[in-house]
Amino acid sequence: MLYNKDMTNSRTPRRTQAERTRASKEKIIRAAMEFFAKQGYRGATLAEIAKAANLTEPGLLHHFPSKNHLLMAVLAERDRMDRERFDLSGMDDEEALFTSAQQLVEHNETVPGLVKLFTTLVAESVQEEHPSHEFFMRRYQKVREQVIDVLRDGQEKGKVRADISAEDLAVMIYAMMDGLQVQWLYEPEKIDMAGIFERFIQLLQVKL
Amino acid sequence: MLYNKDMTNSRTPRRTQAERTRASKEKIIRAAMEFFAKQGYRGATLAEIAKAANLTEPGLLHHFPSKNHLLMAVLAERDRMDRERFDLSGMDDEEALFTSAQQLVEHNETVPGLVKLFTTLVAESVQEEHPSHEFFMRRYQKVREQVIDVLRDGQEKGKVRADISAEDLAVMIYAMMDGLQVQWLYEPEKIDMAGIFERFIQLLQVKL
DNA sequence: GTCTATACCCTGATAGAC
């Protein structure tokens, strides 16, 4: 009897609860991404996010104590997904860099919701008081840093055009990505985001 | 007596009132631009805009019957200012085009508030339900149209690189402008927006 | 861990006096 009780009340249920919590959190984050993308951070409401995750609002707030905490979790998740898809740290050479960047843009064309999330939040967060202002500022600094060295190597090897500094090239690459996303989000059928980005990338390389 | 009355109550006051109305409206629009820029359309409140224009909220709503009407007035004003500064319709050749674009970016560096207004509203309006969604979609269509013919002429004259279509070049130019603005808004001291844009524009031209 | 109930604030907008 005592033995049985231990099995059911202590060991097994404890693991199930933990799993359920994790599953709930993931469901909430996915729902939050959707609504932050659709309406921005300010425009999205906890009630609709909770509902999409099959919860009530206080149910959601049990997992994330405030809307702000939820945003941070969403950004962390977005970062994790990005790293999976496009990790530039430890990138070998400029060829791998350009290929990866190109693949990222091609992938983005298949996930308009995530692109909208990023575009909306980045612009909203330009405001210094915005809860994710620091996050995005550091993010730009980080991703630019990651590519500068590779670009400079490429310039020294004569593969990347050297009439523009590696620092400025890094800014340009992300500026073009971001800018294309905006026009593409307005008219996905009309704007060939990946195609145009590819032509841009070719501009940065030295022709053989 | 009758004569005097006419002077004071009818003629003079009537003109003064009209002028006051116009002045009030302009004051409100300027205040609205400021707060839409700072916090986006959704984030800005009528109360704070009214206060900045030395009015109460109902006082503001007398001139613009809803927040939406106010947004439209702001967009119209922004368009008017843009046309003054950078009217590409009737642009002579690609050289004038590139010079004007360059001057626009240089000018933008002196008005971060307006750049923030544009960047914030454009991203917010990506959402199809947003009141200014149509406005910005049409705006991109229009400004791209304006430059395509000039770019094509430039290509035929051998001044503009012809390995990228004029349509795609138009998309690229505005994408680079928009994208640079974002990084510049995060770090105005670090990002040399006008300098980088100039180098980008040179990429599009055929070297002599 | 999730719910119901609710407190409390803010927002856009209206009514009506001056």
Added chain:
DNA sequence: GTCTATCAGGGTATAGAC
């Protein structure tokens, strides 16, 4: 043309039961 007063609606967050 501008105000005070006020409303209805919706927002985040908390209290407390289950």
